[in-house]
Amino acid sequence: MKRMLAISSKAWTPKRVRRLRAALRHDDVWLHLVSSADDSPAQVDADRYDTLLAPPPATGLKRLLTRPRPTSPADRLREACAAGGPLADWAAGADAVLVPREADCRLLAPLLAIAPVPVVHPTARRDLVRAGVLDERRPAPEDEPLPVVPDADTRLLIGPANFAGQGHAWARAVERLDPRTVARNVRFGTLDNPFPSDLTLGFPTLHSNPAWRAAWREWVTGSFTHVLLEANRAILPTRSVTGFQQVDELRRAGLQVAMLSHGSDVRVPSIHAERERWHSYGAFAPEPLAVMEHNARRNLEQYLAFDGPVFVSTPGLRAFLPDGIWAPVVVDVAMWRTEQPLCTGRLPVVAHAPSNVQKGSHLIDPVLQRLHDEGVVEYRRIQGVPFAEMPGIYQAADLVVEQFGAADYGTAACEAMAAGRVVVSRVHEDVRRHVRERTGLELPIVEADPDTLEQVIRRLVADPERCRQVGAQGAEFAERVHDGRYSAAVIAAWMHGPGAPSETINPLETRGEDDQGE
Template sequence: MSDVSRPTTWPRPGSRTTQLLVGPANFAGQGRGWAAAARRLPDVDALSFQVATSTTLAEPADFVLDRVAFDDPGLARARESWVTSFTHVLVEAGRPVTGTQHGLDAAGDLAFLEDARVRVGMVAHGTDVRRPDRHLDAEPDSPFARMADDTVRLRQRHADRMAGLMTRRDWSFVSTPDLLLDVPTARWLPVVVDPARWSPQPWEPAPAGRPPRVVHVPSHRQVKGTALIEPAVLELARRGLIDYTPLHDVAWAEMPAVIASADIVLDQFALGGYGVAAVEAMASGRAVVGHVRPDVRAHVQAVTGRVLPVVQSRAADVADVLMELVQDRDRWLAVARQGAEFASCVHDGRLSAEVLRTFLLSRSTESLPPAPRP
């Protein structure tokens, strides 16, 4: 694990022609994953960094910077010199990458970096650009419908600002295709999971006489729609039709074992897309159930040539969908098998590298070409 640093020296880019810095969020280890994907490309070096917000870092970036050092005015020149030593920067979640001397979000950094002749891209993770007004129109179970008005207004202002910044840029990406609703000019940059950590685990569906083990580990209960599905899921468990125990605050190191213990993984039922948690479950060879909008499924198929193997269910339908899946062993096995194949082909970093190729290797700001297929 990377150490949290208050450096006097900074990790330097490599000797290759193109040097990419990804940061500073690294949510769910994605900054690190995208940097690793970029290193698949010829003559590209890449480094990810994040600003530590606690002393316990689940999936650390290649370089972890102490918050005090990131905000220290005395280190402003050193931070700027370090960031501008890279040829390319991929800014995550609209956050500043040189510290806070240019402002509390990425807007000031964008101008500074471009003046320094650094090519800059932006990538959205989710809440940074998800606009409540658009999401409420698209999703009847939107979590914004259950948030306080003041919270929704605050998120609307922030998302409008970040999405506006991204829309005006030549190089904008989103980590999940549902976010194209908010930044339609962006390109989908698939999340990356470590195949060594999430390779398919030995598994057979629950035998007769044992109820199937159903797992739901929400990173944020309100956003994932946990309250919308749990009464129905708990009722199935009470009737002995499934084995279900609510889980929360599972340590990062324990997640592979938790997923491996499951027969079926419930993802999210309020956002309309799929993200890291669903991919990790698929990569582990487990059947995944969640709500993914038709436009998101269509985009995934158009880009990859593959059908997204997440079993569709809205929150209100979760009990029926679970029972149908449990009672159809052949489908259950097929979904799990297709999920593992999909994760290995779409989310192991190869496709993400191809999506980044034009940004990193071209020398112009032409429009992005059609997305490659894995």
């Protein structure tokens, strides 16, 4: 059944409702009709329609919008949209927004920020584009054909986040493990991203053309047998809806669904700050930190309510999702591997890449700069470097100082280990224990925190043999645990197993005969 949100500055009488429904030529349309922000719901033809907001006379609405007051319907509408609630929830779950000619741009702005694709009268479109409320780009589906997915018994879609290229890496790993499985990843967004993706869709494509939205839904539900939802983000393009809220729709279409947490989507700042002394949330402004807190708590609640498997990309996330199944991040080991030796008598090079605030660079920089000034190390602060140049930068370093804030380890640490470099970082003992239990291997990351970093670096550069030993252990660990075989086996156990993914997979068992003696 289609759910459409109709917005107008005119009163929605039962007669107008019947005309609108007849014009749509659909018998299965639910209409929520919005003309103002009266807080009292009203019913129009209650057996067949829902009216969310009762309309005042058009002249009265115009007068209120041109002379806004704190208690005006327009202000209450904006507040309702910002705070969520029935209006925001219903708008976000609609299949389309009907915007007739007489619609008011100022009234629509807060609703269109949360509602899905608008179907707009040409006159209203012109006004909305001029007001900056609506994107004028409306790509046609035929201009951007969706790829054909090869036929296979198991067809997996991973998306739509692809953080650090991990969605793409997991998809390739799954296909390598079982050639009978087809896996694809998709990334939503318009920001520059250096990582590969099978399919990248900008938000204007997703949200400005209802025909494209329909084609996308049909492609997702008709092309795949399994969906892995990343970071609790919706895979079917509807604004302000989470992946969890689309699980039922995906299952009704016959798809099996799992979820995967990447990190900050579930790491609740207030909880993590109580657990981890060296958190970096003090570097955030209050407003973005409040948003992080709200989103993480919402996601955590929905992950815990989900009745299917929830994967985590790093073991530290199990502090929030105790039943989370670790599907390790994947790195291209061959791309990072180098024969360049460590600590060969020259001044040791220490690299640090402050890619995000939570790494605690404000605590790392002063220590490494002081050691640099003393001539103990050569400190290279890596910032603004294209991703394609990062392998060479890590390969030219001896030590890589990763982070303090998360007390976990992720893609950057795995890349540095794959390059055979000594990785220095803060890692919680629970993370190390889980890695040991699941893999039988010790995590070869040298422990340090702001209080011990200087002493740790001094001891390492004074012991070249230990550096070379730790670097070799890191390269082996990255190949065994993070080259994709272990992760693919965990994901495949969900797709092909009789229930929850297996908790008995060991990365040492994922090495095929061709890998022996590498």
